[in-house]
Amino acid sequence: MNRKHTIPPxxxxxxLLRFLRNDLAEEVEGDLEEKFFAELKHQSSFKAKINYWxxxxxxxxxxxxxxxKFTAIYYDMYQNxxxxxxxxLLRQKMYSxxxxxxxxxxxxxxxxxxxxxxxxxSYDKNFTGENGPYRLVVExxxxxxxxxxxxxxxxxxxxxxxNDFPEVEQAGRYLSSALxxxxxxxxxxxxxxxxxxESGFVYFDQELLELLNLPVIAGNAKYALTEPNSIVITKRxxxxxxxxxxxxxxxxxxxxxxxLFKVGAVIDDFPANSHLQFDxxxxxxxxxxxxxxxxxxxxxxxxxxxxxxPGTDIQKTADKIKWGFIEKYYKPxxxxxxxVGFEKILNTAxxxxxxxxxxxxDGSVYDGLPHSDIRFIWLFGxxxxxxxxxAGINFVNLSTARSANRAKEVGLRKAIxxxxxxLIKQFLTESFLFSLLAIVAGIIMAWLLLPYFNMLASKSLxxxxxxxxxxxxxxxxxxxxxILAGLYPAFYxxxxxxxxxLKGSVSKGSKSSATRSALVVFQFTTxxxxxxxxxxxxxxxxxxxxxxxxxxxxxxxxxxxxxxLGDKIPAFKSELLKLSQVQSVSVSDYLPxxxxxxxxNTFYNEGMEKIERGVAAQKWVVDADYIKTLGMKxxxxxxxxxxxxxxxxxxxxxxxxxxxxxxxxxxxxxIQNWQKYxxxxxxxxxxxxxxxENITPVCFVVGMSPSMILVKLRSENMRxxxxxxxxxxNKFSPNQAVRFNFLDERYKxxxxxxxxxxxxxxxxxxxxxxxxxxxxxxLSAFMVEQRSKEISIRMILGASVRNVFRLLTQNFVLLVxxxxxxxxxxxxxxxxxxxxxxxxxxxITWDIFVISGSCALMVALITVSYQAIRAAxxxxxxxxxxx
Amino acid sequence: MIETRLGEFEEVILLxxxxxxxxxxxxxxAEEFESQTKRSVSIGAVHSxxxxxEEKGFLTxxxxxxxxxxxxxxKRIYTITAYGKRALESARDLRMSLYNQFPAFAGKVDFGFGxx
Numbered sequence: 001m002n003r004k005h006t007i008p009p010x011x012x013x014x015x016l017l018r019f020l021r022n023d024l025a026e027e028v029e030g031d032l033e034e035k036f037f038a039e040l041k042h043q044s045s046f047k048a049k050i051n052y053w054x055x056x057x058x059x060x061x062x063x064x065x066x067x068x069k070f071t072a073i074y075y076d077m078y079q080n081x082x083x084x085x086x087x088x089l090l091r092q093k094m095y096s097x098x099x100x101x102x103x104x105x106x107x108x109x110x111x112x113x114x115x116x117x118x119x120x121x122s123y124d125k126n127f128t129g130e131n132g133p134y135r136l137v138v139e140x141x142x143x144x145x146x147x148x149x150x151x152x153x154x155x156x157x158x159x160x161x162x163n164d165f166p167e168v169e170q171a172g173r174y175l176s177s178a179l180x181x182x183x184x185x186x187x188x189x190x191x192x193x194x195x196x197x198e199s200g201f202v203y204f205d206q207e208l209l210e211l212l213n214l215p216v217i218a219g220n221a222k223y224a225l226t227e228p229n230s231i232v233i234t235k236r237x238x239x240x241x242x243x244x245x246x247x248x249x250x251x252x253x254x255x256x257x258x259x260l261f262k263v264g265a266v267i268d269d270f271p272a273n274s275h276l277q278f279d280x281x282x283x284x285x286x287x288x289x290x291x292x293x294x295x296x297x298x299x300x301x302x303x304x305x306x307x308x309x310p311g312t313d314i315q316k317t318a319d320k321i322k323w324g325f326i327e328k329y330y331k332p333x334x335x336x337x338x339x340v341g342f343e344k345i346l347n348t349a350x351x352x353x354x355x356x357x358x359x360x361x362d363g364s365v366y367d368g369l370p371h372s373d374i375r376f377i378w379l380f381g382x383x384x385x386x387x388x389x390x391a392g393i394n395f396v397n398l399s400t401a402r403s404a405n406r407a408k409e410v411g412l413r414k415a416i417x418x419x420x421x422x423l424i425k426q427f428l429t430e431s432f433l434f435s436l437l438a439i440v441a442g443i444i445m446a447w448l449l450l451p452y453f454n455m456l457a458s459k460s461l462x463x464x465x466x467x468x469x470x471x472x473x474x475x476x477x478x479x480x481x482x483i484l485a486g487l488y489p490a491f492y493x494x495x496x497x498x499x500x501x502l503k504g505s506v507s508k509g510s511k512s513s514a515t516r517s518a519l520v521v522f523q524f525t526t527x528x529x530x531x532x533x534x535x536x537x538x539x540x541x542x543x544x545x546x547x548x549x550x551x552x553x554x555x556x557x558x559x560x561x562x563x564x565l566g567d568k569i570p571a572f573k574s575e576l577l578k579l580s581q582v583q584s585v586s587v588s589d590y591l592p593x594x595x596x597x598x599x600x601n602t603f604y605n606e607g608m609e610k611i612e613r614g615v616a617a618q619k620w621v622v623d624a625d626y627i628k629t630l631g632m633k634x635x636x637x638x639x640x641x642x643x644x645x646x647x648x649x650x651x652x653x654x655x656x657x658x659x660x661x662x663x664x665x666x667x668x669x670x671i672q673n674w675q676k677y678x679x680x681x682x683x684x685x686x687x688x689x690x691x692x693e694n695i696t697p698v699c700f701v702v703g704m705s706p707s708m709i710l711v712k713l714r715s716e717n718m719r720x721x722x723x724x725x726x727x728x729x730n731k732f733s734p735n736q737a738v739r740f741n742f743l744d745e746r747y748k749x750x751x752x753x754x755x756x757x758x759x760x761x762x763x764x765x766x767x768x769x770x771x772x773x774x775x776x777x778x779l780s781a782f783m784v785e786q787r788s789k790e791i792s793i794r795m796i797l798g799a800s801v802r803n804v805f806r807l808l809t810q811n812f813v814l815l816v817x818x819x820x821x822x823x824x825x826x827x828x829x830x831x832x833x834x835x836x837x838x839x840x841x842x843x844i845t846w847d848i849f850v851i852s853g854s855c856a857l858m859v860a861l862i863t864v865s866y867q868a869i870r871a872a873x874x875x876x877x878x879x880x881x882x883x
Numbered sequence: 884m885i886e887t888r889l890g891e892f893e894e895v896i897l898l899x900x901x902x903x904x905x906x907x908x909x910x911x912x913a914e915e916f917e918s919q920t921k922r923s924v925s926i927g928a929v930h931s932x933x934x935x936x937e938e939k940g941f942l943t944x945x946x947x948x949x950x951x952x953x954x955x956x957x958k959r960i961y962t963i964t965a966y967g968k969r970a971l972e973s974a975r976d977l978r979m980s981l982y983n984q985f986p987a988f989a990g991k992v993d994f995g996f997g998x999x
Contacts, residue, residue, distance in 0.1 A: 026956050026957060026960040027908070027909070027946070027956070027957065027958060028909075028926075028930065029954075029956055030910075030953040030956030030957065030958060031910040031926050031930070031958070032910075032926060032952070032954065033908045033953050033954060033955075033956070034953050035910050035913075035914075037952070038910075038914070054925065055925055055926050055927060057927075058925035058926070058927030058928060059926075059927040060927075061927055061931045063931050063935070064927065064931065065932075090908075135914045314912055448886045601955065744952070881974070
């Protein structure tokens with residue numbers, strides 16, 4: 001190898017000379033070359049070259065780098081821009097505060113909404129994998145022509161899935177209906193006496209545990225639910241019931257039953273953004289709710305999740321499952337039961353495999369789970385953007401309005417030799433500075449407001465201090481907002497002609513008043529739309545809360561967990577009736593409030609079960625005092641009579657059910673499901689589900705459903721009544737704390753989502769109008785400043801305060817009126833759309849528009865009039881003295 | 884105000900400049916540093932320190948003569964100034980006084996400074 005002719009790498013030398021100070025070039029190059037040849041003596045030429053590169057990079061030091069003359073100038077200029085901006089900011093405190101404060105509010109709102117939207121979209125991401133899990137969904141005809149999507153399947157469906165379809169890898173079920181003892185229960189450790197009320201009970205397959213990959217903390221994941229009577233609990237419940245102990249292998253008693261549930265495993269809590277929220281997973285192994293239930297295809301109570309083998313086509317598999325189920329199971333079962341007219345329903349049914357991450361956002365499935373509404377997510381996102389735009393408009397408006405004050409500066413800079421492009425840069429720098437300050441302020445504001453926002457949206461969002469994108473994201477959005485908001489003012493201001501400006505002939509900020517007016521109109525249009533929407537949402541909320549429901553929801557106390565009283569219930573009931581504050585008492589788990597216990601049954605007119613399609617109806621097990629306690633009205637027939645033993649085969653139906661059964665005079669007719677019932681009465685239709693749905697058939701039979709006791713109170717002295725009831729309770733059930741709530745509260749809680757939407761709308765409507773008014777305040781202050789001499793002269797010539805006031809406000813009032821004209825139809829369209837969700841709804845009446853419009857007008861007027869009155873009351877001499 | 888205290892690295896570089904005399908230029912000092920301390924150092928780092936020491940007034944420099952071995956390029960030779968010597972002395976005195984106060988070393992170890 002000829003080392004004599006090896007030379008230092010050219011590229012490295014070129015690089016060195018690119019950045020090295022000229023006066024150092026000779027000596028450094030010499031040193032490095034000497035080093036290179038010294039290295040070459042005892043190393044390979046490759047290593048020597050690498051070393052040369054290394055040395056070059058180590059010359060990247062401040063002392064050695066050439067100072068670029070141009071960068072230095074740019075640097076100085078930017079420094080100057082920043083300094084000028086900063087001075088301007090401090091000098092014009094009010095305008096700066098409006099610009100920055102408004103934008104900060106906008107940014108805070110936008111940030112909070114982004115957090116919210118991000119959280120809503122993050123549901124079940126942790127479950128979702130390439131091959132599932134999927135949820136099995138079926139879309140089928142409910143009544144004539146209408147279809148609905150449900151997730152309920154019969155018990156043997158999972159076994160069928162795994163036996164008949166090789167595409168299915170794993171399949172598991174859960175059952176969460178209170179009808180079968182899931183949902184809410186009284187529970188205690190088997191070595192304690194005190195019952196605790198818990199919710200989040202569910203029956204669960206071992207295989208579902210596995211296919212959902214629920215993280216097992218303690219115990220064996222493979223056998224957690226394989227044994228009959230085993231139970232899996234979450235970490236938080238393990239810590240609650242077995243603090244400091246190993247929960248696995250311990251036993252629970254549920255509802256005072258003799259059966260012991262043994263803890264098979266402890267799993268991690270379900271994350272807050274999961275559509276599944278359970279705490280006690282009871283095994284389905286060895287469970288059969290009635291003889292033959294586990295192999296019966298005619299009762300659908302289970303929700304099914306499954307995973308597929310890799311590379312399986314999802315839709316094809318769903319279709320295959322549908323036809324497989326129908327041909328092999330549904331049809332034979334239906335034929336055997338003698339049902340008629342099912343072919344069309346079966347053939348038109350659609351099966352879907354729904355990916356986990358779509359479940360939460362899809363509210364169209366009847367699954368009893370909380371859902372978000374993708375439309376609202378979009379809507380909130382849009383509101384966030386609009387608020388930022390409104391704040392940005394303030395920025396543009398105030399910058400252009402105050403152009404007169406900057407005109408001389410622009411003229412001077414141009415006269416000295418500044419280019420238009422330099423000025424544009426200067427103004428963009430300035431708006432970047434403003435937007436950066438606003439964003440920092442906005443983020444801090446968002447952080448401070450987060451607890452309130454969590455309450456409003458009933459979320460538990462945390463501030464993402466630690467995420468990597470926070471700072472870069474803030475800078476990027478400062479840059480984007482700064483440029484967008486600064487672009488128009490920058491071009492506008494930099495286009496001034498120096499000669500005109502320095503002569504003093506630039507009209508004082510009035511040139512762009514058309515643009516400014518348009519922007520103000522935009523701001524107020526948005527605000528008014530939000531105000532109208534808020535009013536309509538609250539109207540609907542009020543409508544739902546105050547509508548005549550068909551039962552009395554006030555002063556009904558609900559005692560819960562009474563099932564543990566067992567056969568002492570009649571005694572307990574009569575003891576309660578002895579209290580002077582108690583009007584009547586009824587024992588029933590079925591409440592006319594959404595989210596209570598429900599069931600599904602099909603009823604036929606007597607002897608028609610093979611001829612007509614039955615009527616799907618709720619069958620509520622109540623006692624003889626139910627109708628009386630809830631203040632329902634009988635339109636015909638009589639109430640149950642506790643003294644008549646024949647009433648065990650009697651039934652009371654609602655009007656809708658009578659209509660669907662085609663009964664003109666229902667009383668005395670016989671209907672049947674498994675057994676025959678004689679109709680003894682018809683109750684007036686009452687609302688027991690959401691106002692978003694029609695009232696459906698429901699009927700009452702007498703029986704025992706003892707976990708809830710309804711107590712109707714006389715209106716006086718609630719506290720005394722509660723104390724009395726608690727006393728009685730403690731006498732009967734000393735080991736279980738009394739637990740109660742009120743029917744009207746529960747009813748109200750079922751509309752929490754509407755209330756939440758209302759709360760969020762109110763907040764953002766207020767924010768929007770505050771930001772818009774901030775802008776108006778700035779504009780009016782500016783206008784008064786500009787016209788102060790004119791006003792003074794007018795006043796000297798005899799104008800009254802009222803004249804001046806009108807002069808200064810009429811323009812703004814006109815703008816708000818124009819906004820209202822634009823906003824009203826938009827809001828009307830939006831809210832009609834929203835109300836379409838409800839069957840029972842309030843009307844959008846003209847007074848809503850009047851209230852909202854005058855509200856906006858008032859606020860705008862108050863904002864403007866502060867400045868106007870100040871101007872009108874000012875002493876003309878002070879303004880005119882100087883000329 | 885320029886910081887006049889000596890850092891450890893600065894102190895060693897300053898000493899090496901004194902030791903190498905007429906041969907004290909960036910490359911040689913870096914080589915000497917590596918062979919004496921068994922620590923690796925880049926020429927850039929040494930150069931930067933030399934530059935700083937010169938700014939502080941501990942060193943002066945002049946451009947030397949061209950030699951054939953580096954393609955005829957001249958070197959920058961550094962010389963220690965009287966001020967630099969004084970800085971070294973005070974650094975040594977401080978250390979000696981500290982060593983003498985440390986009971987484990989006091990009077991036992993002679994670092995050879997005494998002969999200077």
